[in-house]
Each structure stands twice: as C-alpha cells, then as structure tokens.
Amino acid sequence: MTKALILDSTLREGEQTPGVSFSIEEKVEIARALDDANVPMIEAGHPAVSKDVSDAVKRISAERLTAQILAHSRAMISDVDAALTTDVQRIAIFIGVTETKLKSLKMTEETAIEAAVKSVQHARDHGVKVRFTAEDGTRADRNYVVKICQAAIEAGADRISIPDTVGIMTPDAVRETFSWFSSKLNAELDAHCHNDLGMASANALAAIEGGATAVHTTVNGLGERAGITSMEPFAVALKVLKGIDTVNLGKLPEISLLVEKYSGVPISPVQPIVGENAFSHKGGVHAAAVIFDPKTYQAFPPNIVGR
Ligand code: HCA
Ligand code: CU
Secondary structure, three states: OOOEEEEEEEOOOOHHHHHHOHHHHHHHHHHHHHHHHHOOOEOOOOOHHHHHHHHHHHHHHHHOOOOEEEEEEOOOOOHHHHHOOOOOOOOEEEEEEHHHHHHHHOOOOHHHHHHHHHHHHHHHHOOOOOEEEEEOOOHOHHHOOOOOOHEEEEHOOOEEEEEEEOOOOEEEEEHHHHHOOOOOOOOOOEEEOOOHHHHHHHHHHHHHHOOOOEEEEEHOOOOOOOEOOOOHHHHHHHHHHOOOOOOOOOHHHHHHHHHHHHHHOOOOOOOOOOOOOOOOOOOOOHHHHHOHHHHHHHHOOOHOOOO
C-alpha cells in the first residue's frame, strides 16, 4: 500500500446531484482549481449526455492542465465517439454487471462482454487510454466481473473500476474485495464508493489497503443520492492516518467554497475539514483544555488544511 491517486468526479458524478447543474465557465473554473491543488485525474463529464456537457469537456481538455482529463461513456460506440470528439486523454467506459442490470439492458453476460470489448477497442484504436468500470461490481457475481474485466483489459483497458454503486459495503468487505480483484486482474484498480450508509470515506480507505491505487471523490461529497467519498476528509485521512500525500490539503477549503457557490449545495457547519465548526470548541472543559494544549481535543492541527 504505497500509492494512492485521487480522481475527482465533481464535474461528472457531482453534477448528478439532484438540482445541481454547473455552467461551462463554472466547470472550467472548478477544473482549474482542482488542477491547481494537484488532483491527478479529473472526470469532466459524460459527453453523450448533451451538447453542453460535451462542450464543457472540450473546453477543459483544451486547457491542457497537468491533470489527466477523463470523459465518461456507456459501453456503446456512439457514446465513445461523443467522448472522442472532446479530445480527452482517457475514456471511462462502464456497463452494469449485475443480473438485474443486464436484464434491464436486455443483454446477456456474453453480449455485455462483446459491448465492453468493442467499445474499449474502439477507444484504443483512436489512441486514448481506457478505464473500464464494472458498474455495481460489488453486488455482482465476482467470477463474471473478473471475466468481463479481463476481456476489457485484453482489449486495452489499463484501469478497472469496481464501484460500490449503491453504497452497501463495509470497510472489511471492501478491503477483501480489492485484495481479491487485485490478485485476479492485471490492471490498476479504482474504488468508487457511494455514501448511502455514511461509509464512503472509510470504504475508500479500506480499498487502498486492499490494493486500489485510485479513489474517486467529489468536492463536498456531491453525487447521486447521498453522494460519494468527499475529497476533503478523505485526502486528510490518507495523510493523517496513513502518511500518504495526495492533493494539496491547504487548497481544500477554497475549493469546497467554490463548489458550494456553484452547486448551491450548502456546506454543513459540522462537515469535516471545511464545516464552520470543524475546528471549533464549545464546552468549557474542551475550551480550557485546548487553551492548555490544542491536541487535547484535536485529531490533527487545523493548519494542515490552512485553517
Ligand atoms: C452510475 C455509474 C457510476 C460509475 C462509477 C465509475 C457508479 O452513475 O451508476 O465509473 O467508476 O456509481 O457505478 O457512478
Ligand atoms: Cu457513482
């Protein structure tokens, strides 16, 4: 467990938050801020969704940021083609792998593998890197997930995401899942943890322990339903609990405010790291002890995030 990359998906997963829609200018500004904080991978949108999303991804690619820019795509040639027009460095191709999802897509296990392979090959033929996502992979039949991922790897994918799409995992289960998949798959593994049971940050940390080399986050934890792993507490936890450096922690409060402003989703006062109360003390016993020595009631010094 030595590497950990953060992939920020505020502009893709985060924009799937009900009521949230960023303008193109806002997206470019958020992407620049993430890049400025040394976020290595930015998932900028799903171009097949609309002209606006596609234009935004194009604009962000054209910024030539240090971060690698990704576009999301279903395992369909038309989606991959839409992603290719945006000039991104990597396309993240996903397909549902549970029995229920395959049924709803009117696919069999075999036709889903074919769709995955064809779309991965199509992207690779156009010179872009590919991540393949086995959507809802933590609830699917493991042996099938390995089979479809192996096919995607043979077709040219070099990263595989095993998302906890409905947020039902525990840290122990995630750690075991990632060590199992890393023993079976010859690719870098991404974790994408939804927060339906409030486990997203703990599960993401456990994924790293199990062998994942990247974790998907959003600023302020935005995303479908209860969102996904929030970048701020996760990046700080990696540093404080595991000694792993990722993004520039001092930039987190300003990025959080920027995303609060453009998403219209308010930061809660008790939100870790960026909430108004995150480093405040109220009870007399606490206040007196903190005046004596701050570490009595602090998990880590607030100045590591510039507060
Ligand atoms: C979804 C897709 C996804 C994909 C994650 C990924 C998920 O919106 O259903 O590409 O790694 O949660 O499975 O966000
Ligand atoms: Cu998701």
